[in-house]
Amino acid sequence: MSTSTSGTPNPSPDGAVRRGRGRRPAEDVRADALHTVGKILLHEGLTGLTFERVARQAGVSKTTLYKWWPSTGALALEGYFHSVEVTLTFPDTGDIRADITTQLGSFVTLMTTTPAGRLLTELIGQSQTDQDLAIDYRRLYSSHRRQIAADRFTIAQKTGQIRAGVDVRVLVDQLWGAVYHRLLIPDEPVTEAFAIALVNNLFDGITPR
Amino acid sequence: MSTSTSGTPNPSPDGAVRRGRGRRPAEDVRADALHTVGKILLHEGLTGLTFERVARQAGVSKTTLYKWWPSTGALALEGYFHSVEVTLTFPDTGDIRADITTQLGSFVTLMTTTPAGRLLTELIGQSQTDQDLAIDYRRLYSSHRRQIAADRFTIAQKTGQIRAGVDVRVLVDQLWGAVYHRLLIPDEPVTEAFAIALVNNLFDGITPR
Numbered sequence: 001m002s003t004s005t006s007g008t009p010n011p012s013p014d015g016a017v018r019r020g021r022g023r024r025p026a027e028d029v030r031a032d033a034l035h036t037v038g039k040i041l042l043h044e045g046l047t048g049l050t051f052e053r054v055a056r057q058a059g060v061s062k063t064t065l066y067k068w069w070p071s072t073g074a075l076a077l078e079g080y081f082h083s084v085e086v087t088l089t090f091p092d093t094g095d096i097r098a099d100i101t102t103q104l105g106s107f108v109t110l111m112t113t114t115p116a117g118r119l120l121t122e123l124i125g126q127s128q129t130d131q132d133l134a135i136d137y138r139r140l141y142s143s144h145r146r147q148i149a150a151d152r153f154t155i156a157q158k159t160g161q162i163r164a165g166v167d168v169r170v171l172v173d174q175l176w177g178a179v180y181h182r183l184l185i186p187d188e189p190v191t192e193a194f195a196i197a198l199v200n201n202l203f204d205g206i207t208p209r
Numbered sequence: 210m211s212t213s214t215s216g217t218p219n220p221s222p223d224g225a226v227r228r229g230r231g232r233r234p235a236e237d238v239r240a241d242a243l244h245t246v247g248k249i250l251l252h253e254g255l256t257g258l259t260f261e262r263v264a265r266q267a268g269v270s271k272t273t274l275y276k277w278w279p280s281t282g283a284l285a286l287e288g289y290f291h292s293v294e295v296t297l298t299f300p301d302t303g304d305i306r307a308d309i310t311t312q313l314g315s316f317v318t319l320m321t322t323t324p325a326g327r328l329l330t331e332l333i334g335q336s337q338t339d340q341d342l343a344i345d346y347r348r349l350y351s352s353h354r355r356q357i358a359a360d361r362f363t364i365a366q367k368t369g370q371i372r373a374g375v376d377v378r379v380l381v382d383q384l385w386g387a388v389y390h391r392l393l394i395p396d397e398p399v400t401e402a403f404a405i406a407l408v409n410n411l412f413d414g415i416t417p418r
Contacts, residue, residue: 127394163418
């Protein structure tokens with residue numbers, strides 16, 4: 001839509017870096033678009049997201065947006081993944097239990113105090129009857145998040161912090177999956193205490209030691 | 210719609226119990242309707258369920274059906290709850306771990322080999338944007354199932370099989386909730402091995418003992 005910014009910064013007379021006219025590299029355009037999508041989603045949720053608006057705010061043509069993300073769902077999922085990547089980073093203290101507790105706490109806060117919770121539950125909801133969205137959801141979001149968590153548990157398993165023989169993929173369902181369960185069917189609240197109980201139950205086991 | 214059956218059984222000449230004309234007691238009508246709904250759902254899923262069909266097959270007027278269940282969702286949820294009550298009964302061997310393993314296995318089989326899995330994920334999906342359905346889902350289905358499981362864990366906790374201090378409500382999310390997570394976002398399959406891993410992780414804990 002706009003080509004008024006460029007990948008080639010030109011120093012302006014006041015010393016600030018300015019961009020001249022020209023084509024921006026595709027990766028910059030893509031990053032700008034995803035950044036714009038993320039900002040919209042974390043402030044307003046899915047209702048605020050349109051191709052029109054992203055095109056305008058990111059200075060990208062709608063044609064380009066549609067080429068990369070053929071649906072609102074795909075656009076939302078990739079934008080969301082990037083926007084929460086830092087918030088959902090696992091700390092690395094060397095203590096898997098502490099790191100998981102911290103990250104799960106951040107996840108719960110994100111889900112309960114920003115539009116992210118509603119965004120994800122709506123996308124998961126729609127994906128039950130929309131096969132394309134279901135595939136996008138896994139391809140662009142959930143499979144990556146699962147892998148990041150599983151990788152972390154695998155490292156901890158190699159250093160003996162997790163018992164050998166434990167299938168680390170199952171742990172994802174018993175921690176984050178348990179949170180999603182309460183978000184999707186809110187019989188019980190999603191709280192910090194719940195997150196801590198999830199970790200305690202799973203790490204210590206629920207039978208007397 | 211039909212009053213050709215009655216709550217008062219009349220022995221027929223061949224000795225079989227037959228029903229004469231007259232009004233059936235409301236609880237019989239209700240039970241017949243729920244039974245019909247359950248049969249439809251477990252064979253065909255939600256798509257086969259209409260008020261018309263239940264009225265015809267159960268010999269109940271549509272007016273009566275609407276009085277009790279003002280929406281297809283409500284009708285489906287109560288019919289489904291009754292139809293799976295026996296299948297999802299917890300055995301009582303005195304060994305909580307064995308009983309949970311058996312019941313969770315039955316649940317996984319129900320979800321993966323009958324239309325029940327698709328039925329529930331569709332209802333959960335719709336309930337993300339349909340507030341009335343969300344309330345009905347919890348009121349007519351999930352809150353009852355949660356309570357049954359929590360009660361079972363509470364008994365086991367009193368006999369010392371579950372550590373004191375464990376919030377038994379959280380266990381529901383780490384077992385059945387984990388299964389729902391994979392049903393709703395199928396990055397990984399729902400298998401018997403998965404169910405067993407869920408129980409092992411939670412009962413034994415994932416750190417070295």
